Structures are given as C-alpha cells and as structure tokens.
Amino acid sequence: MTPLLAELNALVLGLFIISTIAMTVTRQIGACMQIFVVQSLLLAASAFLLGASPFSWHLFALGCVTVLSKAIIIPWLLRVLVPNEIHQRRELSQALDVPTTLLVALGLTLAGYAFAQHLVHAAPNLSPGNISMGFAALLVGLLLLAVRVEAVPQLLGLLAMENAAFLTGIAIAPDFPLIAELAIAFDVPLLAFIVALLARIAYRSMGTTEVGALTSLQERQ
Amino acid sequence: MTTLLIPAVALLAALWCAIPRSGRAAPAVTLIAALLAFLGSVRVLWMLHLGATLTIARGWIETDPLGAFLLVLIAFVYVTAALYSWGYLNVQEAPPHRVRLYHANFNLFAFSMLCIPLLSELGLVWIFVELTTLLSVLLVSYALTPQAVEAAWKYMVLTLLGATTAVLGILILFWSLHTTGSTDFTWSGLRAAAPHMPHALLGAAFVLLLVGYGAKIGLVPLHTWLPDAHSQAPSPVCAMLSGIETSVVLYVLLRLRGVFAGDPALHAGTWFAVAGLISAGVAALLIVQAHDYKRLFAFSTVEHMGIMLTAASILTPYGDTAALWQMLAHSVTKSFCFYAAGIALIVTGSRDIADVRGLLGISRIASAGLLVGGLAISGAPPMAVFPSELAILRAALQAHGYVVAALLALFIVVAFFGVTRHITSMLTGEPSVTTGRRVPTTCVLALAVTAVPVLVLGVWMPAGLAQAIESAAKVLGA
Numbered sequence: 001m002t003p004l005l006a007e008l009n010a011l012v013l014g015l016f017i018i019s020t021i022a023m024t025v026t027r028q029i030g031a032c033m034q035i036f037v038v039q040s041l042l043l044a045a046s047a048f049l050l051g052a053s054p055f056s057w058h059l060f061a062l063g064c065v066t067v068l069s070k071a072i073i074i075p076w077l078l079r080v081l082v083p084n085e086i087h088q089r090r091e092l093s094q095a096l097d098v099p100t101t102l103l104v105a106l107g108l109t110l111a112g113y114a115f116a117q118h119l120v121h122a123a124p125n126l127s128p129g130n131i132s133m134g135f136a137a138l139l140v141g142l143l144l145l146a147v148r149v150e151a152v153p154q155l156l157g158l159l160a161m162e163n164a165a166f167l168t169g170i171a172i173a174p175d176f177p178l179i180a181e182l183a184i185a186f187d188v189p190l191l192a193f194i195v196a197l198l199a200r201i202a203y204r205s206m207g208t209t210e211v212g213a214l215t216s217l218q219e220r221q
Numbered sequence: 222m223t224t225l226l227i228p229a230v231a232l233l234a235a236l237w238c239a240i241p242r243s244g245r246a247a248p249a250v251t252l253i254a255a256l257l258a259f260l261g262s263v264r265v266l267w268m269l270h271l272g273a274t275l276t277i278a279r280g281w282i283e284t285d286p287l288g289a290f291l292l293v294l295i296a297f298v299y300v301t302a303a304l305y306s307w308g309y310l311n312v313q314e315a316p317p318h319r320v321r322l323y324h325a326n327f328n329l330f331a332f333s334m335l336c337i338p339l340l341s342e343l344g345l346v347w348i349f350v351e352l353t354t355l356l357s358v359l360l361v362s363y364a365l366t367p368q369a370v371e372a373a374w375k376y377m378v379l380t381l382l383g384a385t386t387a388v389l390g391i392l393i394l395f396w397s398l399h400t401t402g403s404t405d406f407t408w409s410g411l412r413a414a415a416p417h418m419p420h421a422l423l424g425a426a427f428v429l430l431l432v433g434y435g436a437k438i439g440l441v442p443l444h445t446w447l448p449d450a451h452s453q454a455p456s457p458v459c460a461m462l463s464g465i466e467t468s469v470v471l472y473v474l475l476r477l478r479g480v481f482a483g484d485p486a487l488h489a490g491t492w493f494a495v496a497g498l499i500s501a502g503v504a505a506l507l508i509v510q511a512h513d514y515k516r517l518f519a520f521s522t523v524e525h526m527g528i529m530l531t532a533a534s535i536l537t538p539y540g541d542t543a544a545l546w547q548m549l550a551h552s553v554t555k556s557f558c559f560y561a562a563g564i565a566l567i568v569t570g571s572r573d574i575a576d577v578r579g580l581l582g583i584s585r586i587a588s589a590g591l592l593v594g595g596l597a598i599s600g601a602p603p604m605a606v607f608p609s610e611l612a613i614l615r616a617a618l619q620a621h622g623y624v625v626a627a628l629l630a631l632f633i634v635v636a637f638f639g640v641t642r643h644i645t646s647m648l649t650g651e652p653s654v655t656t657g658r659r660v661p662t663t664c665v666l667a668l669a670v671t672a673v674p675v676l677v678l679g680v681w682m683p684a685g686l687a688q689a690i691e692s693a694a695k696v697l698g699a
Contacts, residue, residue: 119393122400122419138389145382151374158381165389172396177406180344184388187348187355194355195377201362202370214371217449 001127002053009049013133016042016167020137020160021105024144025098029152030087033075036156040070043163047170050127056174058181065185066166070159074192081196082152086209095147095212105140112136116168127171134168137161149212151199155192162188223268224275224284227261227292228335230254231299235328238321245317247324248307254328255303258335259296265289266689280407281342286692288338290545291472293689294552295338297674298465299331301667302457305560308661309457312567323363323455330356330461334469341407346473347391350437351384353466361454361462372453376446380437387433390426394480397422408476412698415483427481427489430474431496437470439523440496440530441503448507451519452572456563457667459515463522464556468548471526475533475544479698482536493534498628500527505632508639513572514565514591517643518558521598524636525551531629532613533697535620541694543612549690550605550678554597557671561590564664565647570656574643579652586660588648590668595644597675599637605678 001009019039026032044063051059079087096104112135120128141164145157169176199209234254238247266289269275275284284292306327310320333352340346354377362373395406397418403410415423436443451459481489504524511517525547532544565587569577580588597604610633617626 119421119425122397122421134389138385142382145378154378158378158385161382161385162388165385165392168389169392173392173399175399175404176392176395177342177344180342180348183345183348187351190355191351191381194358198358198362198370198373198377201365202367202374205365205370206367211371211374214367214374216368217371217375217452 001050005049005053006127009046009127010129012042012046012049013129013167016046017109017133017137017140020140020144020164021102021109023153023156023160024101024105024140024147027090027094029089029150032153032156033078033087036159037071037075039160039163040066043167043170044071046130046167050130050170050174058176059170059174062166062170062181062185065182069185069189070163073189074159077189077192078152078155078196081193081200082209083200083203086150086152086199086203089150095149101143101147105143108139108143109136112139130171131168134164134166134171137164137167140164149210151195151202151209151211154212155195155199158195159188159192222277223261224265224339225277225282227258227265227296228332228339230257230261231328231332231335235325235332238325238328241318241321243321247321248303248310251324251328252300252303252307255296255300255331258331259293259300262289262292262296266293270685270689270692277339280405280410281345282339283341283407284339285696286689287472287476287696290689290693291338291469292335294468294549295331295334295465298461298552298556299335301556301560301671302460303327304663304670305460305563305667306455306457308663309455309563309567312658312661313455323360326356326360327458327461330360332356334466337469338472341409343391343394343406343408343411347384347388350387350434350470350473351381353469354380354384354437357458357462357466360458361450363455363458364453366453369453372446372449376450379443379446383433383436383443385433386429386436390429390433393422393429394426397426408479411480412483415480418484420484420486423481423484424487427487427492430477431492434470434474435496438467438474438526439500440526441500441523444500444504444523447523448513448516448519451522451559452513452515456515456559456566459518459559459562460556463519463559464552467522467526468552471529471548474530475541475697478533482699490534490536493530494622494625497527497530497532497534498625498632500524501531501629501632502527505635505639508636509642511639511643512574514574514577514643514647515559515562515572517574517640518555518562518598521558521636521640522551522555524632525555528610528613528629528633531625532616534625535616535622536699537616537620538694538699539619540613540616541697541699542691543609543616545690545693546612547606547609550609553671553674553678554594554604554606557590557668557675558594558598560664560668560671561587561594564590564660564668567658567660567664568655569653571653574647577647577653578650580648582652583655584660586665586668591644592648593672593675595640597679599640600633601637603679605675607679608682
C-alpha cells in the first residue's frame with residue numbers, strides 16, 4: 001500500500017469511528033439512518049483503498065456490493081416498510097443521556113483499540129488501523145444497540161456492528177472466499193427486510209416501535 | 222445428488238406455499254416435502270454406512286457421517302412438526318392466507334437447517350446459521366400479539382448479536398489459517414492447520430465463536446431469548462426451535478471444538494466444561510421456579526445444551542458418542558414435550574402452571590403426553606434421555622472428571638424434581654376451566670410418532686443407529 005493510500009485509509013477509518021459514535025447520540029431516527037449510509041460508504045471506501053495497491057478484485061467487488069446493499073437497498077427497504085411517522089420521530093426515551101453515552105462510547109473505543117493491539121502484533125504487515133477501528137466500532141455498535149429502545153435504531157446498531165466486523169475483515173481476510181462474502185452481503189438486506197417487517201407488525205399491534213421498552217415477558221418472582 | 226435434493230424439496234415446498242390460493246394444499250405439500258426430506262436423509266446415512274463418499278463440490282458441499290446423522294434428526298422433527306402444524310393451525314382458526322404464509326416460512330426455516338450439515342465451508346455455514354434466525358423470527362411472532370412480537374424481537378436481537386460476534390470470529394479464524402499458508406477453509410482443512418496457527422488469533426476466534434454461537438444455543442447468560450420465544454411461538458415451531466435448531470448450532474460448536482483443541486494452550490475443553498456446567502446449573506434452578514409450562518421446557522433445553530457441551534468437554538471418543546446420543550434423545554424428547562404442551566394449551570387455554578389443575582380429568586392425551594414428556598426430558602428411566610445422560614456421567618468418570626460428574630448429577634437431579642413437581646401439580650387436583658376444544662387428529666398422530674423413539678431408545682438402541690452415532694463421533698476426532 002502506498003503512503004498516500006495509507007493516509008487516506010487512516011482518514012476514512014477516523015471518519016468511520018466518528019460516524020459510529022454519531023449514530024449512538026443522534027436522536028432523530030431518519031438522521032440516524034443517513035449516518036448509517038455514510039458509515040457503509042466509508043466501509044466501501046476503505047475496501048477500495050486497501051484493494052487499490054496491490055490490486056484486489058475481491059475487495060473491489062466487496063466494496064461495490066456494500067454500496068449496493070447497505071447504501072441503496074437497505075435505506076429503500078426501511079423507507080418502504082417502516083411508517084413515515086417513525087422516520088420523523090425523535091427518540092427521547094434513550095436508556096442513557098447524550099453526554100453519558102458519549103463518555104461510554106469513548107471508553108469503549110479505547111477498550112476496543114487496546115484489545116485489537118493484542119492481535120495486531122500477530123500479523124504486523126496488515127493494516128493495523130482497520131483492525132483497531134473495527135474492534136472499537138464493534139463495541140460502540142453494541143452500545144448503540146443497548147441504549148436505544150426504538151426498533152429502527154436497534155436494527156442500525158446491528159448493521160453498524162456488522163460493518164465494523166467487515167472493516168476488520170477486509171484487512172485480515174482480503175482473500176475470504178468471494179461466494180461467501182457475496183452471500184453475506186445479500187443476507188444483510190434480508191435481515192433489514194425481516195426486522196422492518198417485524199417493526200411494522202409491532203407498530204400495528206401495539207401502536208409503538210419502542211421494542212426495547214417491552215418487558216411483559218420477564219420471569220415472575 | 223440425493224443430498225442436494227433434501228433441502229431442495231423444502232425450498233420447493235416453500236415456493237409452492239408462497240403462491241396465492243395454495244392455502245388449502247399448503248399443509249399437505251409441507252408434509253410430503255418433509256417425508257421426502259426424511260427418506261432422503263435416511264438414504265444418505267445408509268449410503269455413508271456402505272462406504273460411499275458424498276462430495277458434491279470439494280471444499281464447499283461435503284457430507285460425512287456426522288452431517289448425515291444431524292440431517293436425519295432435522296428431517297425427523299421436520300416431519301412430525303409438519304404433521305402437528307396441520308391440525309394445530311386449524312384449531313387456531315387462522316385464515317387461509319396466514320396458513321399459507323406460515324407453511325412457506327416453516328419450509329424455509331427447515332431448508333436453512335437442512336443445508337447446514339451438508340456444508341463444509343465455514344463462511345457458508347455462518348450464513349445458514351444466521352438464516353435459521355431470520356427465517357424463524359416471523360414464526361415466533363405468528364400470533365401477532367404484543368407478547369409474541371416482544372418475544373420475536375428479543376430472539377432476533379440476541380441471536381443476531383451472536384451472529385455478528387461469530388462472523389468476526391470466523392474472519393479471524395480465516396486470518397489465522399492464512400498465516401499457515403493454507404486456504405482450505407473447511408472443517409478438515411482447519412483441523413489440519415490448527416496446531417500451526419498463532420495462539421493469539423486462535424484464542425480470539427475461539428472466544429468470539431463460543432460467545433456468538435453460545436447466544437444461539439442458549440448458554441447462560443445469553444439464554445434469555447429462549448424462554449420468551451418458546452412461551453409465545455406456536456408449539457410446532459417450539460419443537461423445531463428447541464428440538465433441533467439449538468442442536469444444529471451445537472453441532473457447529475462441536476465441529477469447531479476439533480479445531481480449537483488443536484492448540485492445547487487454549488484449554489478449549491475446560492471452557493466448554495465451565496460454560497456447560499454453568500448453563501446446566503442455572504437452568505436447573507430456573508426449572509424449579511418456572512411458572513409457565515412452555516417456559517419450563519425451554520429452560521430444560523438450556524440445561525440439555527449445557528449437559529451436551531459438558532460431554533463434549535471430556536475430549537474422549539466415548540464422551541463424544543455420549544454427547545451425540547444425548548443430542549438424538551434431546552431432539553425427539555423435546556419435540557415430544559412441546560407437542561404435549563401444545564395439546565395442553567389447546568384444551569386448557571392457559572400456559573400458566575398454577576392455572577392448570579386436574580388435567581387427568583380434562584384430557585387423557587394431554588396428561589399422558591405431559592407425564593411421559595416431563596419424565597422423559599428430566600432423565601427418568603426407561604426413556605431415551607436416561608441412558609444418554611448415564612453415558613455422559615460414565616464418560617466423565619472414565620476420564621477422572623469426578624467434580625464434573627458430581628455437579629452434572631446434582632443438576633440433573635434438581636431439574637428432575639423441578640419438572641416432575643410442576644407436571645404433577647398440573648395433572649392432579651380439581652379440574653380447572655377448559656376451552657372445550659377437541660384435540661386435532663394430526664396433533665395426536667405427531668405425538669404418537671414421536672413417542673416411539675422416546676420410549677424405544679431408552680430400552681433398545683438399534684445396532685444400525687448405534688453404529689451411525691459411533692461413526693459420527695469419530696468425525697469429531699477427540
């Protein structure tokens with residue numbers, strides 16, 4: 001990888017972790033989805049940069065499929081299946097307030113970074129930034145899933161975690177069998193479809209999509 | 222090509238059921254597809270027994286005795302659940318389009334599970350494990366009540382969280398394989414390369430995969446989706462989820478154990494034992510304080526997964542044989558339990574243990590089913606689970622795992638008293654209010670068909686089946 005490409009990739013990785021943190025603190029559901037699209041485009045950009053020198057058609061194909069499935073198909077599916085009223089909604093019932101969420105996200109970023117260093121030493125010739133930022137973003141995605149109670153942000157939390165796993169994946173497994181990569185990429189829109197359908201069912205049967213606040217099935221004492 | 226036809230019939234049945242106006246024929250089509258899948262899977266097992274090699278695409282689709290054994294288990298539960306669904310949905314008085322969509326989804330769920338034992342490439346295995354969740358979520362929410370939606374949501378979020386964790390584990394495993402110069406990302410390729418893989422990478426992959434797939438099989442503390450989903454899903458779906466879906470994912474973990482055991486410094490066996498014993502112990506206590514009889518059987522699944530994982534931790538050929546024997550006994554007995562629970566729900570209209578009293582005076586089928594199921598699943602002789610649990614204890618003692626054997630025996634006894642206490646309270650006393658509904662014939666038939674292995678395998682194991690289990694255990698290579 002040339003120094004210029006490496007620097008550009010570092011910039012992309014920085015923006016990737018910032019976009020993941022931004023998703024956890026953005027209360028408007030529509031805006032949260034737009035940041036997810038940006039995060040997916042950054043994942044694709046990192047795949048293109050890593051695949052440019054030495055050239056890897058595996059990574060270029062993965063980048064193209066990411067743009068298609070996560071930046072085009074998933075937002076379209078969510079717009080069609082989830083009632084418009086939900087996209088406009090501001091989520092005020094987050095489990096943690098914004099400053100606390102930011103603080104925890106920062107702590108998790110450092111923890112993910114520190115854990116990844118342990119692995120980076122095993123193969124120093126790979127892009128260490130992707131591994132570190134991938135682990136950090138994975139933990140921040142988990143935080144997003146934990147603090148949000150609305151269905152769509154919870155789905156975006158799952159998808160953000162998957163993006164984070166693949167940010168690491170494109171660095172550590174650039175030769176991962178393409179057929180499996182393609183299948184995984186097309187598996188994601190199916191996931192979004194099922195989740196959006198379930199959110200729609202929840203909205204119809206309960207009048208809300210605050211699925212994180214549901215506690216009627218807890219074991220009685 | 223017979224192997225590929227097995228999932229193909231389930232997929233074709235799903236496509237048929239998806240066609241509008243196919244509502245009336247959907248249950249029959251599903252049952253025929255399930256029967257064909259079962260006959261096909263028995264044929265595959267038989268061909269392997271005769272020494273045939275079933276490789277469709279090297280490195281991608283290969284079937285060995287372990288895969289064939291699991292295939293037969295999946296297909297058996299698929300047949301009985303399809304039969305049970307037929308009458309069960311009639312009782313629910315579901316409109317034809319919902320019956321059609323249920324069967325389309327049910328066949329797709331079966332398709333995703335039937336593919337897993339045929340695959341040898343780990344990336345594809347991950348995809349189909351994730352598909353088992355995606356294709357069963359809408360079955361869990363079938364009742365469309367707020368509780369059913371809540372259960373489906375929790376099931377989906379927790380298991381997909383596990384899948385995302387597991388995919389990172391798989392990518393790291395691929396990375397560590399790459400460092401050895403190999404590109405054979407199959408079960409056998411990974412096992413061969415494992416001793417040469419970097420310890421740090423293999424350790425990270427192990428933790429991520431154990432946690433990721435642990436969520437799917439209901440290991441404590443990632444088990445919370447299991448009782449919720451099972452209390453709300455239709456009973457035939459519970460039979461598929463509990464009886465076979467958890468076993469399918471456990472199969473993946475057992476295969477991975479062979480890879481991680483290649484690095485003795487990882488102590489994969491110890492981790493399996495700790496995770497298994499904690500799950501079995503916590504589940505035994507949860508069984509004692511259960512209030513809902515469908516949740517009771519779900520906790521019993523958590524206990525059984527813990528027992529099987531502990532058996533796999535012994536790392537001896539006999540331990541593996543006992544684990545697979547338990548998998549067989551669990552699949553048939555747990556599906557039987559949920560069929561009996563479904564019948565009890567039809568006649569009483571309540572899932573609450575405290576609300577159901579004097580079941581003996583209300584329905585002989587429901588009470589006989591719950592009594593036999595409760596005794597069988599908690600390991601009472603002479604039913605299928607008893608000899609398999611005994612074999613696990615023996616395997617632990619043979620390997621000098623006295624503490625493991627003692628703890629397992631204690632948890633099994635606690636669970637036995639928990640299950641039998643609840644079932645006895647439901648059967649005896651003044652009969653509670655009933656719905657007056659008649660139990661559908663197909664539900665009784667499914668219960669009767671499943672009762673055969675539950676009762677027979679406790680006293681007699683056919684030589685062919687015993688040989689199939691031994692051959693399957695050899696593949697695990699402890």
